Amino acid sequence: MPHDRPLTTAEPDAPAESAASDTGADAAAGVPSAGPADPPRRSAATRAAILAAARDRFAADGYERATIRAIAREAGIDPSMVMRYYGNKAGLFAAASEIEVHAPDLSHVPREEAGARLVRHFLERWEGDEVLTGMLRVGATNEAGAERMRGVFAEQIRPVLTAVCPVPEEAPKRAALIASQILGMALCRYVLHLAPAVALSNEEVIAWLAPTIQRYLTAEQP
Amino acid sequence: MPHDRPLTTAEPDAPAESAASDTGADAAAGVPSAGPADPPRRSAATRAAILAAARDRFAADGYERATIRAIAREAGIDPSMVMRYYGNKAGLFAAASEIEVHAPDLSHVPREEAGARLVRHFLERWEGDEVLTGMLRVGATNEAGAERMRGVFAEQIRPVLTAVCPVPEEAPKRAALIASQILGMALCRYVLHLAPAVALSNEEVIAWLAPTIQRYLTAEQP
DNA sequence: ACTGTAGGCCAACGCCTGTTGACATGCCAA
């Protein structure tokens, strides 16, 4: 049963070079010139096109239904190019699923406004970037997607809350509670399309959820 | 692109009979003898085995990765039997994904205990039946799965809350809020396996979530 | 005892998938 290891091998050999030649692999990661004197690779545009198409297809179709052929077609290149630049499908996903949540700095926000601030930020974030919805989709079915979401939680959400948490040891627990409410609302609105959840206005969502988040963040443990 | 209509055709021709002979199709739905004088079909055991295996595979692997061949293997029969009894993969999924949430009757529960009661019920429900986790998984990626979850919400969750809602018109909105928190926690604990969410004891979850649910249920609109 | 039919298996179909290797092209340095 080869599908028992969906793509847990993504990290080890993700940016695999088929030939030992690809020195400019980081160009696609957002750092155009990090090496000592690397020539601006002509393939940068293609890499970016592949990555954009991959994000699009993964977000819309999930991991399994998003095919390399469809991604290549959308990027306007041959499927074999995807393999050359990203090794295999798992490697492509690993590269395409790097997401930035831009959690707001709460240390200069009045304590009692933190909840509303958080909810509003994530609401806007979610509606402005369908990749987040896609990650939720993939994270539910695919182990690598789930791992990516755990990473985002640990590296981007938890630290922000730890900074404002009176008792830092409680931060992970409180962060998980907050994540559960925010992800749950995103799931109902943007993935499941639950009618009453979709019908809520953004301001309604904020008004209802902010006190919840506020309590998870600052109330003493029950 | 044939995968643009994943299985929205599930409902129309789900229990398709290949030959016009299968009069006992409802036997698998839990009603062993509903017809006037139907002979107890010998195939009932096979149908049940297929259904059990299908629930298992769909829940563990999601819709796309759960293959008919694997389901048949687990049920100990030939893949073609699945087609005979359930028409196609979409029909099998439609039959296998009928879930009963058994939402508790809240009309005889003290108003202020309703939140805790709900959280406890769903927590136990979720831990006792991995099919619920599977539905969450499938609902995130697959349109038919999402439709099924919307159905469960509309037919099993909303009515229970409408019965105890002071202003019945607000019931859908409040039900959606409650669903967002409960599904969100289930997502973090049982699907994403977010470490701090998994680490929470059931009593902790209840203590934290009950006031939230209670407020969504009974507080006046903000 | 005979026969119709439901239950079940087997082998194959056409299609799509991820992945690979051979081959063309064009840029850049020597």
Add this chain to the structure above:
DNA sequence: TTGGCATGTCAACAGGCGTTGGCCTACAGT
């Protein structure tokens, strides 16, 4: 000018998928 190498295309591979139709077996009604 000539070589090497990055870029890219094409065609094919092996395998898995959902699905189909034919064939065998055994039970039930007459």
